[in-house]
Amino acid sequence: MAPTLYMIETSTSTRAVLMVAKALGVEITKHYLDITAGEHLTPEFLKLNPQHTVPTLVEEDGKVLWDGHAIVLYLVDKYGKDNFLYPNDSYTRAIIHQMFYFEAEYLFPPLSKITKNMFYGNGKIDPNLLDDMGEAYGILEKLLEGHLWAVGNETTLADFSIISIITTMDMVLPIDSKTFPNIRAWIKRVENLPCYKENIPGLRVYKKVLKKYLK
Template structure:
């Protein structure tokens, strides 16, 4: 059986979240980089797979799935050897799902709003309101972590892997204050201690941060 193919770019937080989950379950993916700058994501071939022309996109032997959270839950259901990362218990799963929705509907949306302004609108003057929105999201994460070491309970789930991909990128624009967000800061260190974290997520988050901040500096000249 051929390897599942993942289309994306390494600097994308949603793409990295899929790669983190795949690594956590020992799944070997074939990675095909999509050059967004040259418009590879808007070619007829790619649009046939993903009309929204976003990354990531998964092709599992002809089964096409878009959206990082849809992809990771699919991969868990098909390839994971147990349900530890995405529990079958309805209540535990609901908590994981809520954190996933928080990632896609709050955390990543607020990060993307800043990145789009800089990279696509060529506007380096980020309104304080957008920065405050990210800080507010940090506060929510810190609250989620008040009673447990991970976002939805005592052990790591796909919610943690998805949210760390976003948070590790966001911190380059709004720093995570360890005094203001002690639970969040401790959780980030916990996630960073994963043996595969730096190779799959850490170094690419740093690349994204450097690129965005470099663009801001260039536009302000």
């Protein structure tokens, strides 16, 4: 039996997990939660994950794991072959983790605040959060300098962790190709990977929600 992923499509971390699972050939059973209806706050789900976040993975033997970064590391360790997406070099692995923290500390917070406000608040986008996003783009532009992929010259877990969120942020604050040529070129590269298709349905849903507020 395949592991079950509790998820919502608009969640960027969920989409990173789906892309990695696809790239590794791991079958996943998708369990959609309606978090606007509070399905992540039921006693049953809180028993699985007291942090009440998606994505949450439940293995067939009942082991539970959450946080997109932890899940992709687990998938590659348990199901991956030949160090694919997670090269066997200590420094490269450390830089992949560094990119995970960059995603969690610089990219996720402004987007998450904007998204929460769309779903639960008045939907108005705080210009300070857009500034934070622009600053994060500037950092990412430098991080991508001089190599093809997020970390070095092969695809790694870092590409999937960053692409799902950056393509979502691009809808909120478009990434200009003149100011951020490295980001735009890298996005194109990732979009051409077969597993990228796992990112698309969630992006479409996000776009629909956003459209309501960006008039």
